[in-house]
Amino acid sequence: xxxxxxxxxxxxxxxxxxxxxxxxxxxxxxxxxxxxxxxxxxxxxxxxxxxxxxxxxxxxxxxxxxxxxxxxxxxxxxxxxxxxxxxxxxxxxxxxxxxxxxxxxxxxxxxxxxxxxxxxxxxxxxxxxxxxxxxxxxxxxxxxxxxxxxxxxxxxxxxxxxxxxxxxxxxxxxxxxxxxxxxxxxxxxxxxxxxxxxxxxxx
Numbered sequence: 198x199x200x201x202x203x204x205x206x207x208x209x210x211x212x213x214x215x216x217x218x219x220x221x222x223x224x225x226x227x228x229x230x231x232x233x234x235x236x237x238x239x240x241x242x243x244x245x246x247x248x249x250x251x252x253x254x255x256x257x258x259x260x261x262x263x264x265x266x267x268x269x270x271x272x273x274x275x276x277x278x279x280x281x282x283x284x285x286x287x288x289x290x291x292x293x294x295x296x297x298x299x300x301x302x303x304x305x306x307x308x309x310x311x312x313x314x315x316x317x318x319x320x321x322x323x324x325x326x327x328x329x330x331x332x333x334x335x336x337x338x339x340x341x342x343x344x345x346x347x348x349x350x351x352x353x354x355x356x357x358x359x360x361x362x363x364x365x366x367x368x369x370x371x372x373x374x375x376x377x378x379x380x381x382x383x384x385x386x387x388x389x390x391x392x393x394x395x396x397x398x399x400x
Contacts, residue, residue, distance in 0.1 A: 218320070289325055322380065340375065358377070
C-alpha cells in the first residue's frame, strides 16, 4: 500500500517540523527565492529533473505543479524555523514498478555542511513509514555526489542489489549513473528507537 489518503492535500498548514527546519507545502510567493537558490549548476547536475539555468518561470511552473499534496507524489519545501528562509526541497514519489516510494532531497549551497539535509531526510523518512504501509523506501544519488552519500548512510539506507542504476538528467542532457539505496521498515524502526534512547539519555 502507498501513502494513506489523508487530509494532507487540503491542509494549507501541513508542516513537518524538526528542531531547526519546517518541511511545508510550496507557496506561490516562494518562486523568487526558489529561482535564486536553485539556479546552481552543482545542484541541477546532481538531480534528475531540475533544469539549468533555473529562472523565475521554472520556479513558478514547478510550484504550480507540486503545490497540491496529491498522491502518488508529495513535494515539500525545506525552510528554516529561525527565519523562515527557503533552504531546499524534498519529495516522496511512488515507484512505477512497485508500491514502494522514492525519497528525494536537495539544499541550496548556502545551507550545505550544517547537517540540515540529514535532519530533513530523517523527518521525511519517519513521516513516510508512519503514514504508509511501506515495506521499503528508496533513495539514490549520483556516484560522484559524496555529500549526498553521507546523508544517505547517516539515515540508515543500505545499497540495493547491484547498487547502481542509470537515470536521465535534464541539466546534463543524458543518462548518468546513480547509486541506489533502500531502507526497510524493520531497520527504520530500530534506528528510530535508538535515536529516541540517545535523545532521552542526553536530555
